[in-house]
Amino acid sequence: MSEEAAGESKIPASEAVEEEEDQGEDTVESPKTDNPSEEPPAPSDDPKEAAEKSLDPAENTPAEAKEEEEEVEEEEEGKPTGEPPMDWFEPLEDDNDDPDEESLPGETESVAGSERATRQLYQIYGYRRKRAHPEEGWVEWPVLGQGWKRKEVVRRSGSSIGQKDVYYLSPRGDRVRSRVELITVLQGTDLTQFEYKSGKFVEGEIPPVRGRPRTKKRYRDRSSSESSWMDRGDGAETPDSHHRLTPNITPRNVHSNQTSVSLNSSTGESKQSPNSEEKQSEEKIRLPFPSSSRPLSLPSIKGEFGSEESTLICAKCGISFTGTWYDKQRKRPCCPSCWATSKSIEHPLIRFRKWIPCGQCVGCHNAIDCGQCANCKHGLQSPEARKRLCRKRRCICPIRKQSPGSINVTYKRSFVDPVDTYEDSNDVTESQHPSLKSSDTENFSANVDLDDDDMSTDDDDDWHKKRKRRSCGECKACLCRKDCGVCDFCIDKPKFGGSNKKRQKCRLRQCQRQAMRHLLPFQMAGAELGLDAPLLPGRPRPHYTYSRKSSLKRSQDQQADMDYTDDDDDDDEDSNPQPLNHSDFGVRNGVPDRFPHISNHNYSQPDHHSQWDTEKSHTGRNAPKHMEDDEDEFPMITQIFSLAENPAESGMDLENQLMKLLHALRSSVLPILWYAIMVEGPQLQLIQCSKQSNMADTMVLIDPGFCYQVTVQKQPLLPIHPLYDIHPSRLGTATDVVSLLLSLERFVVCQGLTTKQSTFGKGPIVLERAATCDFLIKKNERTCASCKALQELQIHHRE
DNA sequence: GCCAACGTTGGC
DNA sequence: GCCAACGTTGGC
Numbered sequence A: 001m002s003e004e005a006a007g008e009s010k011i012p013a014s015e016a017v018e019e020e021e022d023q024g025e026d027t028v029e030s031p032k033t034d035n036p037s038e039e040p041p042a043p044s045d046d047p048k049e050a051a052e053k054s055l056d057p058a059e060n061t062p063a064e065a066k067e068e069e070e071e072v073e074e075e076e077e078g079k080p081t082g083e084p085p086m087d088w089f090e091p092l093e094d095d096n097d098d099p100d101e102e103s104l105p106g107e108t109e110s111v112a113g114s115e116r117a118t119r120q121l122y123q124i125y126g127y128r129r130k131r132a133h134p135e136e137g138w139v140e141w142p143v144l145g146q147g148w149k150r151k152e153v154v155r156r157s158g159s160s161i162g163q164k165d166v167y168y169l170s171p172r173g174d175r176v177r178s179r180v181e182l183i184t185v186l187q188g189t190d191l192t193q194f195e196y197k198s199g200k201f202v203e204g205e206i207p208p209v210r211g212r213p214r215t216k217k218r219y220r221d222r223s224s225s226e227s228s229w230m231d232r233g234d235g236a237e238t239p240d241s242h243h244r245l246t247p248n249i250t251p252r253n254v255h256s257n258q259t260s261v262s263l264n265s266s267t268g269e270s271k272q273s274p275n276s277e278e279k280q281s282e283e284k285i286r287l288p289f290p291s292s293s294r295p296l297s298l299p300s301i302k303g304e305f306g307s308e309e310s311t312l313i314c315a316k317c318g319i320s321f322t323g324t325w326y327d328k329q330r331k332r333p334c335c336p337s338c339w340a341t342s343k344s345i346e347h348p349l350i351r352f353r354k355w356i357p358c359g360q361c362v363g364c365h366n367a368i369d370c371g372q373c374a375n376c377k378h379g380l381q382s383p384e385a386r387k388r389l390c391r392k393r394r395c396i397c398p399i400r401k402q403s404p405g406s407i408n409v410t411y412k413r414s415f416v417d418p419v420d421t422y423e424d425s426n427d428v429t430e431s432q433h434p435s436l437k438s439s440d441t442e443n444f445s446a447n448v449d450l451d452d453d454d455m456s457t458d459d460d461d462d463w464h465k466k467r468k469r470r471s472c473g474e475c476k477a478c479l480c481r482k483d484c485g486v487c488d489f490c491i492d493k494p495k496f497g498g499s500n501k502k503r504q505k506c507r508l509r510q511c512q513r514q515a516m517r518h519l520l521p522f523q524m525a526g527a528e529l530g531l532d533a534p535l536l537p538g539r540p541r542p543h544y545t546y547s548r549k550s551s552l553k554r555s556q557d558q559q560a561d562m563d564y565t566d567d568d569d570d571d572d573e574d575s576n577p578q579p580l581n582h583s584d585f586g587v588r589n590g591v592p593d594r595f596p597h598i599s600n601h602n603y604s605q606p607d608h609h610s611q612w613d614t615e616k617s618h619t620g621r622n623a624p625k626h627m628e629d630d631e632d633e634f635p636m637i638t639q640i641f642s643l644a645e646n647p648a649e650s651g652m653d654l655e656n657q658l659m660k661l662l663h664a665l666r667s668s669v670l671p672i673l674w675y676a677i678m679v680e681g682p683q684l685q686l687i688q689c690s691k692q693s694n695m696a697d698t699m700v701l702i703d704p705g706f707c708y709q710v711t712v713q714k715q716p717l718l719p720i721h722p723l724y725d726i727h728p729s730r731l732g733t734a735t736d737v738v739s740l741l742l743s744l745e746r747f748v749v750c751q752g753l754t755t756k757q758s759t760f761g762k763g764p765i766v767l768e769r770a771a772t773c774d775f776l777i778k779k780n781e782r783t784c785a786s787c788k789a790l791q792e793l794q795i796h797h798r799e
Numbered sequence B, C: 001g002c003c004a005a006c007g008t009t010g011g012c
Helices: A003-008 A013-024 A047-055 A062-077 A109-125 A179-185 A216-231 A239-245 A251-255 A257-264 A277-281 A325-329 A336-344 A348-352 A374-381 A421-431 A440-448 A459-466 A488-492 A523-529 A552-559 A568-572 A582-589 A608-617 A623-633 A654-667 A734-744 A785-798
Strands: A149-154 A164-169 A287-289 A294-296 A310-313 A320-323 A674-679 A683-688 A698-702 A708-712 A747-749 A776-778
Touching: A654 A674, A654 A683, A654 A734, A683 A734, A698 A734, A708 A734
Parallel strands: none
Antiparallel strands: A149 A164, A287 A294, A310 A320, A674 A683, A683 A698, A698 A708, A747 A776
């Protein structure tokens, strides 16, 4: 196996499954070729040219497909003849869905064999539960030019389970996640005919019949059928439904018994690269035929292969039938009837199910789509799109297949795949559907028949809640809808021109109660300040110990006096995290004993939490009052850099104290791109280094007495500005300073009077302001009241 | 133990 | 289809 091929083989199972989800219905993938790198169209520096090549019928001729088909068959035929093909009616051994699980004592030999198979699969495909390496799964994709790579990933869980995402990697390492991004990266290249999903350029909206590039229509067709499979009963009887039901024959299938067969093959391994992209794009339909474990073509999928229909002889029953182009490629084409017959056979898809609906909960009993949820709406809006189960009908306490022995035989067959959860989850939602009663769906109901002694609704039964657990939904940060645009997380966002690496919510919008501490506005400072995280609001960082060492010790050590369950990320998720009221914070954070420098200013300093609240809501004229309210309400916690109040430093000269403050600020993490320097005076000057910031022209000057002044465009902010109202008159602590800076970031600079058009494009733009310009105004305003009034006055005067 | 990075998933 | 952002993990 070539290096590339070896690399390719390490495709996460998820991606393999993806092929099923996305193409499986009309393209149930077969094991791959030996050299995946050859799969994409011939390299070309010119995407267009490459596209044309890719569209060249000669390149995707039936003969070629047949050749590939034969490879598969050969590989199967290459199996040791003495070993009977593994029949997929036959129950699988105890599932080995979790590769981490040890074999249980008493497991049968077949189980062990299965495990071995699993291990082999790991070796072959590099399946593993741990995160797929970023470098894995990429396939050279010269369609876009030399050096481009492509990757497909299937969502493993959630309501969009099975959905496939396609990524591209540019030669420069740009990771492209959408067409929009691709256009950005490939500026200058006409991508109007580039089909992002399939990764090919198409000519016109509908690709040539023989070109076999996937089209949206076909996509939808497939999806539509897929949804039919999910929802309808009768329809599931059709060969198409089998097609849909048939999971990928790609890795995931390979994982199951079919995989085992292949693994037993002396030739199979190298031919099952799951990430053969070209094969993905080839709409091959290979289904495991129940009795033979052979992939067989499906009966025609309407219109998919167009004129290629021809009369074929069913390899199973011998009757003639009209087959498609693909059928024609099969050594053993199968007629629709035989496919229909196979409906009574347990479909391999169920083998991957890890979750099954409880059958008892409200969701399971709900037989009617609500029509209101996102999934229903999605269905209404896109009838052709893949059907998503009404969220109100989703089992709220799905049963997880636990351990061997706890599940009926159907489940015991499965779960060789270590990453099966997504399909399982899918099954959960789908299988609870009451209409799933015929044909394949019977299998689902059968699957609910399980020993329930192992039923569990433990960690994952609320997996769908997990994404909500970082938001209380009540605090001001949660209610805030607007990104600050200046914090590091905002700057990282593509919409702010960032590279999307951090992918975190604006710091100002991190839930004050449940967000991870390190995501909170001041979190970055924690380590550098040497502060213990519990000082801060928000939840402690999780410790994803999992297979790593236990976090118990850390918790004991660190949390003993904080009573702050650090492991909550995992442990708490089962319990309902009680929203902490503000007093809770004061108690829980337990600051006083450990941090004696709690300010006893006249302005007692809010902790970050309350401070946040304050900032978010009290930047107006009424701020002082509210500020006081908040202070009354919340026990105040400060950071430790209370220099002005430190008796030990009372003898220090002012400049030295200012230096101390500077040092404190340097040790701290300031709001993004604010920087503190010492300037003549001495004065401590805080500047916003980002020209993109609204505060690019704003400075804060702190004198040795910690009195401060804010200037905008070198003009001092009027003392009556509300900003001064909500902050202490002296900025004696780093917290004070940070608080002020954060407040500043919530303003924009008044744009003054409207400039004349004549200045457009040339010459310096001179802003004209009212003498009493506020300079800093709310973000939803353009000019301050004074400038506005002046402008009106001028207009009136001209008239 | 921390965090950058990013896979993944939910929402629109 | 796209974006937002949660959760995880490898690397340090």
